[in-house]
Amino acid sequence: MNFRAIWAIYTFEMSRFFRTLLQSFVSPVISTSLYFVVFGAAIGSRIDQVEGVSYGAFIVPGLIMLSVMTQAISNASFGIYFPKFIGTIYELLSAPINFLEVVLGYVGAAATKALFIGIVILGTSALFVDLTIQHPVAMLLFMVLTCISFALFGFIIGIWARNFEQLQLVPLLIVTPLVFLGGSFYSISMLPPVWQTVTLFNPVVYLISGFRWSFYGLADVPIGLSLLAIAGFTALCLGIIWWIFRTGWRIRS
Amino acid sequence: MTQMAPIVRIKGLEKAYDTGFQALKGVDLDIEEGELLALLGPNGAGKTTLISAVCSLTIPTGGTVTVGGHDVVRDYRAARDLIGLVPQEINLEPFEKVMNTVRFSRGLFGKRRDDAYLERILRQLSLWDKRDAKIMELSGGMKRRVLIAKALSHEPRVLFLDEPTAGVDVELRKEMWDTVRMLKADGVTIILTTHYIEEAEAMADRVGVINKGEMLLVEAKSRLMERMGQKHLTIELHEPIQTIPDSLSDFDLTLLEDGRALVFAYDTRQERTGITKLLTELQAAGIVLRDLQTTQSSLEDIFVGLVQEDAA
Ligand SMILES: Nc1ncnc2c1ncn2[C@@H]1O[C@H](COP(=O)(O)OP(=O)(O)O)[C@@H](O)[C@H]1O
Ligand SMILES: [Mg+2]
Numbered sequence: 059m060n061f062r063a064i065w066a067i068y069t070f071e072m073s074r075f076f077r078t079l080l081q082s083f084v085s086p087v088i089s090t091s092l093y094f095v096v097f098g099a100a101i102g103s104r105i106d107q108v109e110g111v112s113y114g115a116f117i118v119p120g121l122i123m124l125s126v127m128t129q130a131i132s133n134a135s136f137g138i139y140f141p142k143f144i145g146t147i148y149e150l151l152s153a154p155i156n157f158l159e160v161v162l163g164y165v166g167a168a169a170t171k172a173l174f175i176g177i178v179i180l181g182t183s184a185l186f187v188d189l190t191i192q193h194p195v196a197m198l199l200f201m202v203l204t205c206i207s208f209a210l211f212g213f214i215i216g217i218w219a220r221n222f223e224q225l226q227l228v229p230l231l232i233v234t235p236l237v238f239l240g241g242s243f244y245s246i247s248m249l250p251p252v253w254q255t256v257t258l259f260n261p262v263v264y265l266i267s268g269f270r271w272s273f274y275g276l277a278d279v280p281i282g283l284s285l286l287a288i289a290g291f292t293a294l295c296l297g298i299i300w301w302i303f304r305t306g307w308r309i310r311s
Numbered sequence: 312m313t314q315m316a317p318i319v320r321i322k323g324l325e326k327a328y329d330t331g332f333q334a335l336k337g338v339d340l341d342i343e344e345g346e347l348l349a350l351l352g353p354n355g356a357g358k359t360t361l362i363s364a365v366c367s368l369t370i371p372t373g374g375t376v377t378v379g380g381h382d383v384v385r386d387y388r389a390a391r392d393l394i395g396l397v398p399q400e401i402n403l404e405p406f407e408k409v410m411n412t413v414r415f416s417r418g419l420f421g422k423r424r425d426d427a428y429l430e431r432i433l434r435q436l437s438l439w440d441k442r443d444a445k446i447m448e449l450s451g452g453m454k455r456r457v458l459i460a461k462a463l464s465h466e467p468r469v470l471f472l473d474e475p476t477a478g479v480d481v482e483l484r485k486e487m488w489d490t491v492r493m494l495k496a497d498g499v500t501i502i503l504t505t506h507y508i509e510e511a512e513a514m515a516d517r518v519g520v521i522n523k524g525e526m527l528l529v530e531a532k533s534r535l536m537e538r539m540g541q542k543h544l545t546i547e548l549h550e551p552i553q554t555i556p557d558s559l560s561d562f563d564l565t566l567l568e569d570g571r572a573l574v575f576a577y578d579t580r581q582e583r584t585g586i587t588k589l590l591t592e593l594q595a596a597g598i599v600l601r602d603l604q605t606t607q608s609s610l611e612d613i614f615v616g617l618v619q620e621d622a623a
Contacts, residue, residue, distance in 0.1 A: 060388075060421040061421075062418050062421045062422065062423070063418060063419050063420070063421050065418065066414075066415050066417075066418025066419050067418075067419070069418075070411075070415050073411070144402060144403075144404060144405075145398070145400055145402030146402050146403065146404055148366075148368055148396065148398050148402055149402075149416060149419060149461070150419070151366075151367055151368050152366045152367050152368060152391060152394065152396050153391060153420055154387065154388040154390075154391040154392050154421060155419065155421075306370050310367070310368065310369055310370050311328060311329070311363075311368075311369050311370075
């Protein structure tokens with residue numbers, strides 16, 4: 059293992075993040091506050107409780123997941139797309155490193171940033187609603203796993219993308235809808251039966267359900283299934299990345 | 312040990328791009344440790360492709376490459392450890408600072424952080440004053456030197472320089488030549504591509520001529536010029552003549568337009584150049600000479616000759 063290379067990539071990526079630390083910190087705080095104003099106050103005043111939890115508190119796990127997923131994807135996809143775009147990728151290709159080391163560096167940094175933002179949102183939420191976290195270890199585990207698996211997914215998008223439009227396309231057209239329809243802001247049980255079934259094909263449902271369970275003990279699907287879903291997604295992404303580096307797809311001509 | 316194994320050994324290297332275009336057609340090349348080899352060829356000859364295949368930027372479709380005895384595909388870590396690459400394009404992160412980006416390169420190659428060594432490189436490349444400057448604040452020549460500093464950051468034994476002076480003005484080119492000579496003096500093996508013959512002529516120990524994906528020849532520069540070298544003897548005449556006398560028809564002579572000079576082309580390879588005989592015949596024909604002057608053909612002439620032969 060070339061640990062120095064992993065560390066070099068990781069710190070290089072993180073330094074970009076630290077240069078814009080204030081921005082990285084302020085924007086999730088503001089957007090979280092807005093969500094609470096819009097969803098919590100406007101809608102929450104009509105719904106007041108979901109399965110015994112106040113609506114404001116109920117949406118916190120979904121809110122965190124939404125940001126963590128989109129941040130992990132955009133950080134990782136941009137992280138690897140940028141060297142491709144400006145040509146500095148030649149250095150990664152000619153260095154004595156393998157795919158796992160490149161991935162650990164880029165995905166590790168992207169996941170760290172997403173985790174940081176997830177924690178900032180959690181902290182901001184605590185200012186607006188009373189939070190209980192029944193299973194703190196599971197909560198952290200879910201959040202970390204989500205950061206990693208979506209950063210892996212973002213890494214694939216970054217390699218796949220040939221231009222900036224494509225870079226935005228997948229998050230915009232696929233991920234955001236899946237997250238919004240994945241029970242971030244409602245319980246699956248609130249949907250008509252047909253939609254409940256359809257929803258079960260949305261992988262994000264399993265993540266949000268598991269994450270919410272770690273807060274309130276409430277789950278739309280069994281917790282084991284949630285863990286399986288995220289493990290499976292991680293494995294799938296790793297497999298695809300391994301294949302990408304073996305064949306040189308879109309990185310080595 | 313009398314004969315060292317070549318530091319880079321390229322055997323039957325082929326590259327067909329996805330488009331089906333055959334950019335390398337079975338290239339063989341051995342590079343000795345410590346030498347400066349110039350790969351000379353016109354645009355599109357396959358120079359960058361050749362370097363890319365050695366440096367793992369592209370996947371060859373045939374043949375093998377070893378560096379320091381390590382296969383660049385099977386034993387990639389050991390092979391890449393020895394290689395530094397300065398790409399043709401100036402690929403740098405504009406917002407990064409010079410020192411950071413060089414330090415990053417060293418880390419990427421798994422080397423322990425060594426700022427004293429990096430300082431030495433930056434000083435050598437006249438970049439030390441700019442260590443905290445952002446890349447985008449640097450001039451073109453400085454950016455190229457940052458690329459060199461990055462390539463040297465992990466102490467490679469072989470340095471590939473892909474067209475280091477393409478599109479650079481004369482002054483900067485001379486500056487780059489000095490830099491390259493200095494690196495060579497440090498004992499680094501250098502492979503430099505260029506389409507300027509002047510550059511190969513000024514710098515190289517050996518020259519490889521590549522065209523359309525084929526290595527036409529690889530020779531010591533001096534031998535190449537000797538072997539291929541034609542010399543020209545220009546004979547200035549006292550009185551202009553209209554035609555070359557029939558008695559001189561055995562000689563390869565050209566009469567210059569104003570009739571005031573004859574140019575005799577001869578081959579330095581031949582035992583007898585025929586100069587003495589020519590001069591005797593000239594005298595016999597009653598032609599009076601004013602002055603004599605010889606010129607050796609440059610690599611350019613040699614190169615043009617080779618590429619034309621290749622096309623024929
Ligand atoms: N990625 C690519 N796909 C298809 N053809 C390519 C690619 N890169 C280079 N070529 C072609 O291969 C040939 C050699 O290119 P290159 O190695 O860049 O030449 P040089 O560096 O000698 O100018 C050119 O005809 C070029 O068009
Ligand atoms: Mg080139």
